[in-house]
Amino acid sequence: xxxxxxxxxxxxxxxxxxxxxxxxxxxxxxxxxxxxxxxxxxxxxxxxxxxxxxxxxxxxxxxxxxxxxxxxxxxxxxxxxxxxxxxxxxxxxxxxxxxxxxxxxxxxxxxxxxxxxxxxxxxxxxxxxxxxxxxxxxxxxxxxxxxxxxxxxxxxxxxxxxxxxxxxxxxxxxxxxxxxxxxxxxxxxxxxxx
Amino acid sequence: xxxxxxxxxxxxxxxxxxxxxxxxxxxxxxxxxxxxxxxxxxxxxxxxxxxxxxxxxxxxxxxxxxxxxxxxxxxxxxxxxxxxxxxxxxxxxxxxxxxxxxxxxxxxxxxxxxxxxxxxxxxxxxxxxxxxxxxxxxxxxxxxxxxxxxxxxxxxxxxxxxxxxxxxxxxxxxxxxxxxxxxxxxxxxxxxxxxxxxxxxxxxxxxxxxxxxxxxxxxxxxxxxxxxxxxxxxxxxxxxxxxxxxxxxxxxxxxxxxxxxxxxxxxxxxxxxxxxxxxxxxxxxxxxxxxxxxxxx
Numbered sequence: 459x460x461x462x463x464x465x466x467x468x469x470x471x472x473x474x475x476x477x478x479x480x481x482x483x484x485x486x487x488x489x490x491x492x493x494x495x496x497x498x499x500x501x502x503x504x505x506x507x508x509x510x511x512x513x514x515x516x517x518x519x520x521x522x523x524x525x526x527x528x529x530x531x532x533x534x535x536x537x538x539x540x541x542x543x544x545x546x547x548x549x550x551x552x553x554x555x556x557x558x559x560x561x562x563x564x565x566x567x568x569x570x571x572x573x574x575x576x577x578x579x580x581x582x583x584x585x586x587x588x589x590x591x592x593x594x595x596x597x598x599x600x601x602x603x604x605x606x607x608x609x610x611x612x613x614x615x616x617x618x619x620x621x622x623x624x625x626x627x628x629x630x631x632x633x634x635x636x637x638x639x640x641x642x643x644x645x646x647x648x649x650x651x652x
Numbered sequence: 653x654x655x656x657x658x659x660x661x662x663x664x665x666x667x668x669x670x671x672x673x674x675x676x677x678x679x680x681x682x683x684x685x686x687x688x689x690x691x692x693x694x695x696x697x698x699x700x701x702x703x704x705x706x707x708x709x710x711x712x713x714x715x716x717x718x719x720x721x722x723x724x725x726x727x728x729x730x731x732x733x734x735x736x737x738x739x740x741x742x743x744x745x746x747x748x749x750x751x752x753x754x755x756x757x758x759x760x761x762x763x764x765x766x767x768x769x770x771x772x773x774x775x776x777x778x779x780x781x782x783x784x785x786x787x788x789x790x791x792x793x794x795x796x797x798x799x800x801x802x803x804x805x806x807x808x809x810x811x812x813x814x815x816x817x818x819x820x821x822x823x824x825x826x827x828x829x830x831x832x833x834x835x836x837x838x839x840x841x842x843x844x845x846x847x848x849x850x851x852x853x854x855x856x857x858x859x860x861x862x863x864x865x866x867x868x869x870x871x872x873x874x875x876x877x878x879x880x881x882x883x884x885x886x887x888x889x890x891x892x893x894x895x896x897x898x899x900x901x902x903x904x905x906x907x908x909x910x911x912x913x914x915x916x917x918x919x920x921x922x923x924x925x926x927x928x929x930x931x932x933x934x935x936x937x938x939x940x941x942x943x944x945x946x947x948x949x
Contacts, residue, residue, distance in 0.1 A: 462712070482712075497786070527736045527776040536774055537727075537736035542817045542850050564817070565850035565909070586716055586908050587817060587852035588939050591732035592723035609788050610736075610776050622719075624712070624910060635849055638911025642710060643904030645841070 466620070470518035471559040473579040479625045481632035485583065486620040491520045491562070493614035495541055498605050499549040502613075506552065513604040513613060516557045523563035525610040526600075527590070535600045535616070539590030540564040543582070547571050554578045562623055566635060576631045583623035584634075596621040671748070671805035673949060675755030678809070681947055682765025685811035686741060687773035689943035690733045693724055696879035697856075697942050700917040704854055704907075713912025717854075720907070720940060731774075734941050738775035739813030741766045741795040742873065748804035759797060767791040778816075798870065807949040812877050818855060818939045821847035824869055827931040836861055836933050837896060843935035844900050844916065849909020852939035856880060857900065857919045860934040862926035872936035875920035877944040884921055893919045917942075 462482040467475050469489030479485065492514050494502070502512055523543050527536030543550075543563030550561060551574035559580045564587040567575075575582060585593055599617040606612050626634045693701070701724075705717040727734040743762050755761065770777055770792040779793065780786040802808075823846075825839040840859055847855070858878075860871025883890040896919040906912020917940065926932065 484712075484715075525736060525776065525778075527733045527738055528774045530731070530774055536776070537733040537738075539736050541737070542820065544850065564852070566848060584849070584908065584910070586719050586723075587849075588735045588941055589719055589723040590736040591727040591730070591734060592719060594732055595726060609790065610778070611788075624908075626910075634911075635909055638710075638712070638906065639848070639904040639909070641904065642906055642911045642913060643902065645899045645902030645904075 469520055471520050471581070472518050473559070473629075476559060476579050476581045476629045479581050479628055481625050481628045481634040481637065483625040485623050485625060487520065487623060488619050488621070489617070491522050491616050491618055491621070492603070493522045493524050493526075493616055495523050495525050495611050496545050497608045497611040498613045499546050501605055503549050503552060512556070514615075516553060518557060518559045520560035520562060521553070521558060522585075522616070523561065526594070527610075529600070535594050535597050537590030538594040538597055540585040540587055543567060550574065554580050567627060572627055572631050572633070575627055575629065579629040581625060581629055582627040584626045585621070585623050593621065669750050669805065670752045671750055672752050672754050673807055675753055675758060675761035677949055678758065678761040678807070679765040679768065681809060681949065682743065682762055682811060683769040683772065685809065685945040685947060686766055686769030686775065686813060689811055689813050689945045690738045690773060690775055691727055691731060693734065693941065694879075694944055696881055697917070697940070698724075700880045701854075701940060704914045704917060708907065708912055708914045710906055710910075710912035712910050713907040713914060716907040716910065717914065733775060735815060735939070736776055737778060737815035737817060738770070739815045739943065740779055741792060742812045742814050743795045743797045744810040744812070744874070744877070745797060745799050746802045746808040747799065748806045749801050750805035751807055762795050762797055763793040766793050766795045808946065809949065810877055810944060810946040812944040815852075815939055815941070818847070818851040818937045821851045822872070822936045823934070824865065825933045825935075826865065827933055829929070829931050831931055833892065835931065837892070837899070839933045840896055840919070840935050841899060841903070843937065844905075845903055847937050848905050851937045853905055853909055854907055854914045854917050854940045856938045856942045857896070857916050858936040858938065859919065859921040860936070861921060861923045861932070863924040863932060864927070865932055867924055868932035868934040869936070871922040871924055872934035875922045876936055876938050876942060877946070878920045880918040880920075880942070884923075886923065889921050889923060893921050
């Protein structure tokens with residue numbers, strides 16, 4: 459495995475961009491990112507089921523799995539860290555097949571999502587969980603695009619500047635969560651508990 | 653009908669040492685505590701996080717821990733919640749048996765405090781009123797309240813807003829007595845290994861051993877509010893806490909789950925008597941914020 463690198467990228471995130479990103483790279487994103495979590499994903503998939511258009515332009519889009527805390531006066535957003543991505547696993551392959559290129563969240567993904575990442579030359583980034591105050595400083599604008607009734611779960615369009623993430627699953631399916639943990643594991647195998 | 657005993661009328665006068673507590677005081681304190689817990693790390697967690705930043709072996713792990721330090725600084729200086737998941741409010745009320753409450757019902761007072769705290773504190777409303785219909789209650793109520801009656805005339809309140817990234821990775825194992833201490837160790841390691849990056853490591857691991865199905869879960873939840881760095885006063889449990897912390901940190905999960913030597917900051921184990929046929933074990937996992945604030949009225 460080659461050494462980890464620091465990279466700066468701008469949206470939209472095309473296959474040309476993802477091709478150069480490798481698991482373990484530290485990446486700063488600048489540009490437009492959509493924000494959606496559980497309830498918004500469910501609605502988007504239901505809309506597709508009714509043959510309706512998606513409320514966002516999904517081609518080469520990055521979706522940040524996040525539900526912010528309320529913004530104080532004069533600020534674009536409140537605390538804004540990633541939520542657990544596995545809850546979106548049920549919906550992600552469909553969106554990836556429609557052109558979504560990057561997901562930002564935290565935590566493990568299923569085999570189905572990893573396969574969809576490889577199939578579509580996409581990428582899964584992790585932002586640091588529990589760093590919502592720090593990450594909010596990289597968000598310069600935020601507007602609700604749709605599903606406003608969902609409150610913190612509404613779909614937003616945000617502008618980010620040098621938003622820090624780490625490539626966890628790259629377009630070839632390399633998974634940092636697996637390789638990095640092996641590197642530091644010293645505890646013998648855990649007994650099976652049922 | 654049984655006639656052998658006539659209960660005395662409730663004693664209510666001051667000579668009998670009953671202390672009156674206004675429920676308005678509960679509202680005010682719960683409100684403040686919800687806000688405090690979400691903006692400022694408790695001193696025990698702060699110490700543990702600083703220490704972790706010094707001892708972490710992975711370069712990326714060190715970088716993440718230093719980001720988390722910076723995050724805490726920004727949260728404090730710019731009044732932004734440490735994490736956007738400002739939690740479901742878990743409230744422990746230890747009520748002295750010589751306390752008499754005046755005002756609204758205690759449960760209503762707790763919920764009113766949560767409502768005011770989450771609104772005034774710009775905290776995220778993360779509670780749905782029904783687990784399947786899933787409509788947001790828009791004020792983060794109801795809280796989860798655990799009452800206990802204790803000797804004395806004080807009211808001890810602990811507010812521990814719980815985020816669900818880590819809550820979702822928690823487990824209950826109904827082990828067999830024959831599984832013994834090794835079974836408990838494997839249960840804890842299994843839960844932590846499976847939680848991995850999802851639970852926002854470095855985590856705090858609360859463990860309940862014994863009791864019944866629900867009792868062990870509550871023991872684990874209470875273990876999370878024990879200050880990090882304090883150990884069980886049962887010598888062999890203290891040893892198990894130390895050993896499990898070492899083994900968990902040897903799993904390699906690391907800060908953010910991106911590899912490293914700091915996977916947990918503490919393992920706190922609480923035990924209770926149990927049935928001859930059982931060995932319940934609950935593992936309640938919390939993230940590196942592990943919010944908890946305690947006050948005594």
